[in-house]
Amino acid sequence: MRRxxxxxxFWRSPLRGPWFTSVLGVVLLGGITVLFVTGLLSYAAxxxxxxxxxxxxxxxxxxxxxxxxxxxDPHWLYRLxxxxxxxxxxxxxxxxxxxxxxxxxxxxxLPPARSLAHALERISLLLLVGGGLFEFATGVLNVQLDYVxxxxxxxxxxxxxxxxxxxxxxHAVLKTPAALRNLRGLRQPPQVAEEExxxxxxxxxxxxxxxxxxxGLVGGGSLLLFGTTVGQDFDGLRWSAVLAPHGGADxxxxxxxxxINKTAAYAGVGAAERSEEAWRLTVxxxxxTVRLSRADLLRLPLHSSALPxxxxxxWSTSDxxxxxxxxxxxxxxxxxxxxxxxxxxxxLQRHGAFRRAALRANQVADPRSLLALFVxxxxxxxxxxxxxxxxxxxxPGVLNTKWVARMTFGDL
Amino acid sequence: MRRPRFALPVGSPLQILLLxxSFALAAYAGVQLLAGDxxxxxxxxxxxxxxxDLVLLPLYAAADxxxxxxxxxxxxxxxxxxxxxxxxxxxxxxxxxxIGGQVTAxxxxxxxxxxxxFLSRWLLLTAVLFGGSAVLFVLxxxxxxxxxxxxxx
Numbered sequence: 001m002r003r004x005x006x007x008x009x010f011w012r013s014p015l016r017g018p019w020f021t022s023v024l025g026v027v028l029l030g031g032i033t034v035l036f037v038t039g040l041l042s043y044a045a046x047x048x049x050x051x052x053x054x055x056x057x058x059x060x061x062x063x064x065x066x067x068x069x070x071x072x073d074p075h076w077l078y079r080l081x082x083x084x085x086x087x088x089x090x091x092x093x094x095x096x097x098x099x100x101x102x103x104x105x106x107x108x109x110l111p112p113a114r115s116l117a118h119a120l121e122r123i124s125l126l127l128l129v130g131g132g133l134f135e136f137a138t139g140v141l142n143v144q145l146d147y148v149x150x151x152x153x154x155x156x157x158x159x160x161x162x163x164x165x166x167x168x169x170x171h172a173v174l175k176t177p178a179a180l181r182n183l184r185g186l187r188q189p190p191q192v193a194e195e196e197x198x199x200x201x202x203x204x205x206x207x208x209x210x211x212x213x214x215x216g217l218v219g220g221g222s223l224l225l226f227g228t229t230v231g232q233d234f235d236g237l238r239w240s241a242v243l244a245p246h247g248g249a250d251x252x253x254x255x256x257x258x259x260i261n262k263t264a265a266y267a268g269v270g271a272a273e274r275s276e277e278a279w280r281l282t283v284x285x286x287x288x289t290v291r292l293s294r295a296d297l298l299r300l301p302l303h304s305s306a307l308p309x310x311x312x313x314x315w316s317t318s319d320x321x322x323x324x325x326x327x328x329x330x331x332x333x334x335x336x337x338x339x340x341x342x343x344x345x346x347x348l349q350r351h352g353a354f355r356r357a358a359l360r361a362n363q364v365a366d367p368r369s370l371l372a373l374f375v376x377x378x379x380x381x382x383x384x385x386x387x388x389x390x391x392x393x394x395x396p397g398v399l400n401t402k403w404v405a406r407m408t409f410g411d412l
Numbered sequence: 413m414r415r416p417r418f419a420l421p422v423g424s425p426l427q428i429l430l431l432x433x434s435f436a437l438a439a440y441a442g443v444q445l446l447a448g449d450x451x452x453x454x455x456x457x458x459x460x461x462x463x464x465d466l467v468l469l470p471l472y473a474a475a476d477x478x479x480x481x482x483x484x485x486x487x488x489x490x491x492x493x494x495x496x497x498x499x500x501x502x503x504x505x506x507x508x509x510x511i512g513g514q515v516t517a518x519x520x521x522x523x524x525x526x527x528x529x530f531l532s533r534w535l536l537l538t539a540v541l542f543g544g545s546a547v548l549f550v551l552x553x554x555x556x557x558x559x560x561x562x563x564x565x
Contacts, residue, residue: 059444093506100464101473107465117423120431126461127438133460145519146509150452155444160457162441170434174427208480208490217495221502228503228537242533243507251524259523266522383524 005108014204015214016102021199022179023215024099029172029179031092032132036165038085042312043158045070045078045396050342051358051412054399056154063162072366075319075393079310082396083233086314089139090229094221096132098214106198121174124167131164143313144245152353235318246315255376256384258317259309261397264382267349269403271382274348279387281371285334285341285409294387297373300325300333305368311397322391324372327364331409340365345390346406354398358412363392371404472501492549496541503534 004010048055049067057063071077113119138160142153149156209217231241235258241247250257264270272278281292304323310316328340340361349355363369369392373380380386385402392400422428446453476494483490509515511534516527 057444059447061440061444063441090506094502097502101469104465104469113420115421115423117425117427117431119420120428120435124431124434126458127434129464130457130461133464134457137456137460140506141509144507144509144515145522146515150449150456152448155448156453159441159445163438163445166434166438166441170430173430205480206487208487209494213491217498220495221499224499224503225506242537243503243510243530245510245519246523246525248529248533249525262522263524 005105006110008105008198008201009203010108011105011201012203012205013201014207015209015211016105017200017211018178018182018197020211020214021099021102022182024095024102024218025175025179026183027095028092028099029176031088031095032168035085035089035092036161036168038081038088039157039161040066041081042078042085042396044068045081045394046399047358047360050360051344053344053354053356054358056152056353057158060158063158069360069362070394072363072369072393072395075307075368076310077394078396079233079308079316079394082310082312082314083230083316086139086143087226087230087233089136089314091222091226093136093140093225094218096136098218100129103199109198124170127163127167128171131160131167134160135164143315154353232315244315245313246311251383252381255378256381258320258384259315260383261309261311261313262352262402264386264403267347267352267355267403269348269382274382274387274403279348279405281388281404282406283330283334283409284407285331285336287335290333294373297325297371297388300329302373303367303370305370305391305393307368307391307393309397309400321376322370322372323374323377324370324388324391326367327359327369327371327390327392328367330371330407331364334409336409341409342412344408344410344412345401345404346408347401348403348405354401357390357399357401359390359392359395359399361411363395364409366393368393371407472498489549492545496538496545499541500534500538503537507534 043057043064044067046054046056047070048057048060049064052058113122135157138149138153138157141147141149142157147153227240228242229244229247231237231239232244232247235250238247238250246259251260264274276294279294281297283290283292302323303326304321306319306321308317308319327343328336331340331343341364342361343359343364345357345359347355359369370390371388372385372391373388375381375384380389385404388404389402390400390404479493479497480487480490483493504511507530510519510527510530513527513531519525519527
C-alpha cells in the first residue's frame with residue numbers, strides 16, 4: 001500500500017500540514033471574495049436589465065437580484081473594478097495551485113466517506129475544485145482571446161462563478177474557523193486535530209525548504225505575475241507588463257496610438273462606408289429622425305472630456321482627451337430637452353456581440369458623455385471608431401460603441 | 413426493523429443543511445451553465461479538476477522529486493534551480509496561448525499588436541530568472557567559503 005496514493009505514507013512532503021493550508025486558505029478566502037464581488041459589479045456595469053442587447057445571460061433569474069443603475073462617477077470606476085478583477089485573478093493563480101497541492105492527499109483518503117455529511121462535502125469539493133479551475137481557466141483564456149471554451153465566455157464565466165461560489169461559501173463556512181484557529185496557534189479540539197493530521201506526512205522526506213520558504217515561493221510567483229500584468233492598466237507602466245495581452249507596446253504612436261480592443265479591419269468596417277460622402281448618423285427620438293453628416297456634427301457645440309478606455313479583459317488606458325458632441329445635445333435635437341432618455345446605439349459593424357448597445361438615462365445625461373469625433377487633438381483613427389464613437393464615463397469598453405451609425409433616443 | 417450492516421453514519425446535521433443549500437444554489441446556476449453545450453461544459457468542469465489533480469500535479473511533483481534526487485548530497489542547493497524553474501513554468505502555464513502562438517493571427521488582427529513578442533519575452537524572462545539565481549548561488553557560495561575557517565593540514 002505504501003506505493004499507492006491511498007496510503008498516507010505515500011505523501012512525503014514535510015511541508016504539508018494545517019498551518020500551510022490555512023495560510024493559503026485565508027488568502028484565497030479574501031481574494032476570491034474580491035474576485036466574486038468585482039465580477040458581479042462587472043455584470044452590473046453592462047446594465048443588463050436595460051436592454052436585451054446588453055445582456056449575455058438573459059436567463060439569470062434571481063442571480064441578477066442585485067443589479068442597479070451603473071453610475072458615471074467616478075469616471076475610472078470600471079477601470080478600477082475590472083482591473084482589480086483580472087489582475088487579482090492572475091495574481092492568485094500560484095496561491096490556488098499551492099492550496100490544491102497542499103490538500104491533494106485528501107483526494108485519496110479512505111474510506112471515501114465517513115458519514116453522509118462527509119460524503120456530501122466530498123461531492124461539494126468537486127464543484128469547488130472543478131468550479132475554481134473552470135473560472136480561472138476561462139478567465140485566463142478569454143483575456144488572451146483564446147476562445148477554445150465550449151460556448152460564449154459571458155454565460156460560462158457568469159453561471160460557472162455562481163456554481164463555484166455556492167461551493168466556495170459552504171467550504172469557507174466549514175473550514176474558516178479551523179483555519180483561523182490554526183493560524184492563531186490555539187489548541188484544537190481533538191476531532192478537528194485528527195481530521196487535519198491527514199495533511200501531515202507520517203513518514204516525511206527530509207526538508208529541502210522551510211514552510212516559510214515555500215510560502216515565499218508562492219508569494220514570489222504571485223508577485224512576478226502581478227508585476228508583469230498590472231502595467232496593462234497604466235499607460236506609463238505598460239512597458240512593464242511584458243507578458244500581459246495589452247502590455248509592452250502601444251499599437252502605434254501619436255494621438256491615436258493607444259490600446260485597441262477590436263480594429264476596424266477585425267470588425268469588418270471598411271473605409272468606403274466611413275467616408276465623408278457615404279457616412280450619415282441617423283438620430284431618432286420623440287420629434288422624428290434627423291440624418292447628420294460629419295460636417296453637420298462639427299457645426300454643433302463641441303465639448304471635451306478626459307476619459308479612459310477600460311475593457312472587460314482587465315486592461316485599460318489612462319485618460320484620453322476626447323472631443324465631440326454631448327449625447328444629451330443629440331437627445332435635445334430629437335425632442336428631449338431637459339428630460340434625457342435612454343439611448344440605443346448601433347454600429348456600422350455587422351457582426352459581434354456588442355455592435356448594438358444601450359445606455360441608460362444617467363449615462364446619456366452626464367455632460368462628459370460624448371459622441372466623440374476627435375481624440376487627443378486629432379481626428380479619430382479608424383481603429384478608434386472614426387467617423388464617430390460613443391465615450392461614457394465609467395462604462396465598460398464595449399458599451400463605448402465605435403463607428404456609430406444610428407442612435408435611437410427613448411425609454412428602453 | 414433490521415438495520416443494514418454497513419449503515420453510513422449521518423454526521424453533522426448542520427453540515428448537511430449547509431451543503432444541501434449550497435447544492436441547490438449550484439444546481440440553479442448549473443442548469444443555465446449546462447443549457448448550451450452541456451457535454452462540453454461538463455467535460456471542462458470535471459476535466460479541469462482531473463487534469464490538475466491527476467496530471468499536472470503528479471508531473472510537477474515528479475519533476476521536483478527527480479531534481480532533488482539528482483542533486484544528491486547537494487540537496488540544500490536545489491532551490492537555485494527549483495525557484496527559477498517554477499516561476500518560468502508558472503508564466504508559461506498562465507500565458508501559454510500567447511507564448512505558444514496559438515492565437516497569433518486573431519490577436520494581431522483584433523488588437524493591432526504583434527503577437528511574436530511573447531515567446532521571445534518569456535525566453536528572456538526565463539534567462540533572467542536562471543541567471544539571477546546563478547548569480548545569487550555564486551555569491552552565497554563565495555560567502556560560505558569565506559566564512560569557513562581555513563582547513564588545517
